[in-house]
Amino acid sequence: MSVAEEFGAFLASEVPGFRERWDDISEWAARVDWQRTLNTGRWAAPAWPEEHGGRGLEPHEVVVVEEMLAAEGFPIIAGVLGINNVGPTLIAWGNEEQQSHLPAILSGDEMWCQGFSEPNAGSDLASLRTKAVRDGAHFVVNGQKIWTSNGTHATHMELLVRTDPQAAKHKGISALTVDLSTPGIDIRPIRQINGEEGFAEVFFTDVLVPVENLLGPENQGWRVTMTTLGHERSAIAALARRQHGDVVALVHDRLATTTAPSLRDELVRRYIETFVAANMGEQMLARVAEGEQPGAEQTVIKLLWSETGQRVDETRLALAGVNGVLGRDPDPVKQYLTGRALTIAGGTTQVLKNIMAERVLGLPKE
Structure with a gap:
């Protein structure tokens, strides 16, 4: 059976019930529900390896899935950043504990965002100034991120910090995985022109992040x-x-x-x-x-x-x-x-x- 045939059968089975549950499928809660529905058939992240809950599809096969979703009029799933960006990074660089988050990313139980842009380091990402100082078993994080997509809904973040202020711009940067319920984190919604609050600015004040949350080698975050x-x-x-x-x-x-x-x-x-x-x-x-x-x-x-x-x-x-x-x-x-x-x-x-x-x-x- 081809990807189109298999996914078409899944849609024929699941779409009617989903549309009965939701009048507006663009609502956040509906997008979360649809992601969970897709995940029941391992269609939430079809490009992910099978051992991590995906289907191991080739890129051209993923395109087929996207086209069929577009034909049904479905919006992008709620946890798109976790599915498309963070999840594959955890698969490539994460330790066993970090990869244990993958099932929750697929199901929508965890919503991940990216702590990249800063007030003076948006497109020039290497100029970021949020710093993390190692203190025993923790990094102490201080700084600010802005224009964080899905920041108001996120439970976790892939955070870029400067761990070696003496190094060149692209050096001395590290990546951390952060639970956004950690004390010292203040998430403030940014109201957009469309009236929604999908972006946020995130402030870190003496936030303690365990050293084991380091994603990849220290100072190799780039x-x-x-x-x-x-x-x-x-x-x-x-x-x-x-x-x-x-x-x-x-x-x-x-x-x-x-x-x-x-x-x-x-x-x-x-x-x-x-x-x-x-x-x-x-x-x-x-x-x-x-x-x-x-x-x-x-x-x-x-x-x-x-x-x-x-x-x-x-x-x-x-x-x-x-x-x-x-x-x-x-x-x-x-x-x-x-x-x-x-x-x-x-x-x-x-x-x-x-x-x-x-x-x-x-x-x-x-």
């Missing part, structure tokens, strides 16, 4: 971080395919009934744009599956995915017309406002363009 970010970019390549699936559904739904020539043209342009990004992502994932390291196309795909995603949201809002502008049809407005973060998440557009100019085109910095 290597651990590259593992996490590599999985993040690979996940975005898969999401580009899902994005195209969303647009295909939109075109099927609206092209025949949309009479305005300008909007019909927009729909066609969105189809072409997402098709290009999706196919670049699929080709990259295929090379990764063959053991190759992704190159500059990672940056290009992320840039295309984020900017195209915003244009798709603008098209949805335009299709909603007056009802969308006045809030009578709230979904396009919510999607439009939420999509403003796409050109920041996973690397800002401005920084990505600089990277492409310097490392791909070979342009001078000045």
Whole structure:
């Protein structure tokens, strides 16, 4: 049985009951429930090795799963950061105790976030200043993180800290796994323009983190971080395919009934744009599956995915017309406002363009 056939049978069995339970499947609680539902069939993290609760699927097979989820209109699962980024990092670098968190990540019992960005170290991650001083059996952590995705829902964090302040920027950084219920941690929601509080700033004041929570070698956190970010970019390549699936559904739904020539043209342009990004992502994932390291196309795909995603949201809002502008049809407005973060998440557009100019085109910095 193919992946499409097996997953299709799972969806046919589980989707009706799930939709009966939830009127709005985009709600946080519904997304958690859907993740748990997927996990019952080992579909929550299909790319994870079977011994860790996944299915060991190849990247092109994961793309099939994402496309089928997009066709059903399902949002991204609640614990996406734990599934796509942190979990694979724990598999690659974690000790036995750290890997014991994997089942809870799959089930949604633990929600993980990434403590990376800081007020003066966002895209320039190597400039982070949150410090951890080793004191006996603990690291004492002091500092601040900001724009922490899912920070208000998270129970645990993959935290980057500076453990050797005398080392060069990319040296002296360590990664820690942190239980966010630890004393001294203050999580403050950041209300976004869409009215939600999905991001947070997190403050650490004399937080004691056990030494055994060190993820990877001490002062080698940059290597651990590259593992996490590599999985993040690979996940975005898969999401580009899902994005195209969303647009295909939109075109099927609206092209025949949309009479305005300008909007019909927009729909066609969105189809072409997402098709290009999706196919670049699929080709990259295929090379990764063959053991190759992704190159500059990672940056290009992320840039295309984020900017195209915003244009798709603008098209949805335009299709909603007056009802969308006045809030009578709230979904396009919510999607439009939420999509403003796409050109920041996973690397800002401005920084990505600089990277492409310097490392791909070979342009001078000045």
